[in-house]
Every structure is written in C-alpha cells, then in structure tokens.
Amino acid sequence: xxxxxxxxxxxxxxxxxxxxxxxxxxxxxxxxxxxxxxxxxxxxxxxxxxxxxxxxxxxxxxxxxxxxxxxxxxxxxxxxxxxxxxxxxxxxxxxxxxxxxxxxxxxxxxxxxxxxxxxxxxxxxxxxxxxxxxxxxxxxxxxxxxxxxxxxxxxxxxxxxxxxxxxxxxxxxxxxxxxxxxxxxxxxxxxxxxxxxxxxxxxxxxxxxxxxxxxxxxxxxxxxxxxxxxxxxxxxxxxxxxxxxxxxxxxxxxxxxxxxxxxxxxxxxxxxxxxxxxxxxxxxxxxxxxxxxxxxxxx
Numbered sequence: 001x002x003x004x005x006x007x008x009x010x011x012x013x014x015x016x017x018x019x020x021x022x023x024x025x026x027x028x029x030x031x032x033x034x035x036x037x038x039x040x041x042x043x044x045x046x047x048x049x050x051x052x053x054x055x056x057x058x059x060x061x062x063x064x065x066x067x068x069x070x071x072x073x074x075x076x077x078x079x080x081x082x083x084x085x086x087x088x089x090x091x092x093x094x095x096x097x098x099x100x101x102x103x104x105x106x107x108x109x110x111x112x113x114x115x116x117x118x119x120x121x122x123x124x125x126x127x128x129x130x131x132x133x134x135x136x137x138x139x140x141x142x143x144x145x146x147x148x149x150x151x152x153x154x155x156x157x158x159x160x161x162x163x164x165x166x167x168x169x170x171x172x173x174x175x176x177x178x179x180x181x182x183x184x185x186x187x188x189x190x191x192x193x194x195x196x197x198x199x200x201x202x203x204x205x206x207x208x209x210x211x212x213x214x215x216x217x218x219x220x221x222x223x224x225x226x227x228x229x230x231x232x233x234x235x236x237x238x239x240x241x242x243x244x245x246x247x248x249x250x251x252x253x254x255x256x257x258x259x260x261x262x263x264x265x266x267x268x269x270x271x272x273x274x275x276x277x278x279x280x281x282x283x284x285x286x287x288x289x290x291x292x293x294x295x296x297x298x299x
Contacts, residue, residue, distance in 0.1 A: 032052065033053075033067065033116075033118060033125060033281035034050070034053060034065075034282050035281045035285055036049040036284055037049065037114075038285075038286050038288065039106045039129060039131055040289070041133070041289040041290075042289075044106070045085065045106060047090075047098045048087055048096075048098075049095055050066070050095050053065070066095025066096075067095055070116055070118045070119055071119075072086070072117075073087065074099075075111075075113040076104070076107070076111075077110065077113070080110065081104055081107060085099050086099075086100045106287070107131065108131050108289060109130070109132075109163070110131055111129070112287065124280060125281045126278075127277060128277075128285075129286050129287040130162070130163060130247055130248070130287070131287040132288060132289040133161040134289050135289060136158050140153065140154070140155050140293055141154040142295065144295065144296040144297075144298055147185055147297050147299060152228060152230075153227075153228040153241075154228070155241075156225050156226075158222075158223055158224075160245035162245075168212075170210070171208055171244045171246060171254065172208040172241060172244075173207045173244065174234070174239050174242075176205075176237065176238075177237065177238040177239060177294075178235065178237040179200050179203065179204040180237075183237045184234065185233055185235065185236060185297070188235065191203070204235075206232050208231065210246070210251065210255055211229075215229075228241060236298060239295060242291075243292070243293070244290045245289045246286070247286050250288055253286065256274045
C-alpha cells in the first residue's frame with residue numbers, strides 16, 4: 001500500500017502484503033486491513049483511506065483492494081470539543097472516506113480516537129492520536145543562502161508542546177517553487193541524469209530524516225533554534241521549507257520505516273514491520289503541526 005502524497009506533507013510509506021501458509025505448503029491470503037489518515041493542526045478534518053493488503057503474487061491496485069461500506073467514527077475530545085464525527089464513503093472513489101457535516105478544523109492538543117467496523121466483519125479497528133500543539137517561526141537567519149556555503153539556515157521557532165514528552169521531533173520537507181532542470185543542484189542533477197527513474201516532479205519535494213534535540217538548541221527564552229540540513233535541497237531558486245512537529249504515531253512509524261528502507265543490521269526476513277499503533281490493521285493514523293518558511297538558494 002503506497003500513500004498518495006508527502007504532504008508535510010506526510011510520510012510516504014509501504015505496507016507489505018501478508019501471506020499465511022497451511023499444512024500443505026500452499027499460500028493463503030489473510031484478510032488484513034490498511035488505514036491511512038494524518039491530521040494536521042488547523043487544517044480541515046482529513047480524509048481516510050481504508051483497504052486490504054494484497055497478494056505478493058499480483059500487482060498491487062488500491063482500487064481493487066479498497067474496502068467499501070465500512071462504519072467509521074472519530075471521537076474528538078479536549079478542552080474545546082468533545083463529540084463524535086461520522087465518516088462516510090465518497091461516491092465513485094472506492095476506499096475513500098471523509099467527515100460528514102463537520103466544520104471544526106483539527107484542534108491542537110486534542111485526542112482523536114478512531115473506530116472502524118469493516119462491512120460484513122466482526123473485526124473492529126481502533127487507533128488514537130494526540131495532535132501536537134501549534135508553533136510559529138519567530139525569525140530566520142537568512143532569506144537567501146549560497147548552496148552548501150559555510151552559512152546555514154537557522155530558524156528560531158516556538159516549541160510544539162506535547163503531553164508526556166520533553167522534546168519535539170520534526171521532519172523538514174522542502175518544496176521547490178521553480179523545479180526546472182536548469183535549477184538542479186549538482187547532487188540532484190547526478191540523480192536525475194543517471195536515469196534511475198526520478199523525474200523533476202519526484203525531486204520537487206524532499207524530506208529530511210527525523211530532527212531531534214541533537215539538531216536544535218533550546219534558547220534561554222524557551223524558543224528553539226533549528227538548523228536546516230542541506231541534504232533537503234534539490235533545486236536552486238525559491239523554496240518553501242515545511243517544518244512538521246510529529247505526534248508519537250508518526251515519529252514511531254517514520255523511524256521504523258526508515259529502518260526498512262535505509263538498511264540495518266537485521267538479516268533478510270528479520271526486519272520488523274513499521275510501528276503503526278493501529279489495533280486490528282496496518283498503516284498510519286497520526287497527526288502533526290506545521291509551519292512554513294520561504295527562502296532562496298543561490299549558486
């Protein structure tokens with residue numbers, strides 16, 4: 001299952017198909033579900049994708065594996081709101097569900113509890129996320145930077161509060177405003193010219209690894225000075241940097257997904273599955289807060 005976008009955007013991820021074996025050695029596909037939904041503080045209630053895992057013996061198609069007719073509710077609880085939201089299937093878009101008649105945006109420091117009852121099944125899927133608090137950029141060290149110079153973009157931001165945690169976890173997502181071939185930086189140019197299947201659109205948005213307290217300083221006034229890693233730059237010219245503060249679900253999912261994709265000390269067949277915190281299904285049900293800052297990269 002491949003998530004459609006990196007909206008932080010949000011973490012793109014892959015959930016592998018699961019197969020079981022009977023005593024005769026033939027393979028039998030188990031019915032397992034995949035949930036995909038990420039809440040962003042201040043944004044409208046997000047859509048939710050519901051599907052089943054597919055067979056390893058056939059090409060994957062979300063439409064073919066989409067789960068129809070499920071009963072989906074999300075309980076919102078916190079200082080401002082305490083109510084239940086019904087999600088309904090979108091006509092002509094199999095597996096896509098959206099909030100019905102609900103005007104509230106996603107509220108920071110509120111809990112969102114998911115319950116899914118697939119059609120014709122006794123199984124119940126549940127998950128919860130606590131939305132990180134909103135934060136803001138107070139100042140940026142530069143509006144324009146020379147590519148890979150000794151200078152570094154440093155942003156002073158307010159902290160994003162989160163219950164039970166003494167530090168924030170961020171992911172930086174860089175979005176090029178002018179993703180033209182002539183604007184490719186040398187590293188991205190090499191990847192583009194090597195013919196490895198990466199298009200300009202693929203390179204337009206890039207994301208960093210998780211940024212923790214090792215990559216930012218806590219100032220005397222409680223603000224954070226966050227250093228931007230150059231690895232996220234693929235294009236010269238104007239870029240938008242999205243700073244995303246992750247909830248526990250996204251943090252665990254992203255760090256465990258990175259173990260799968262970037263190599264590890266595990267042997268073949270021993271790599272653990274991504275941590276999803278969804279009970280009764282795979283996938284991601286999480287939340288984040290984000291701010292954005294525009295800056296320019298020059299040669």
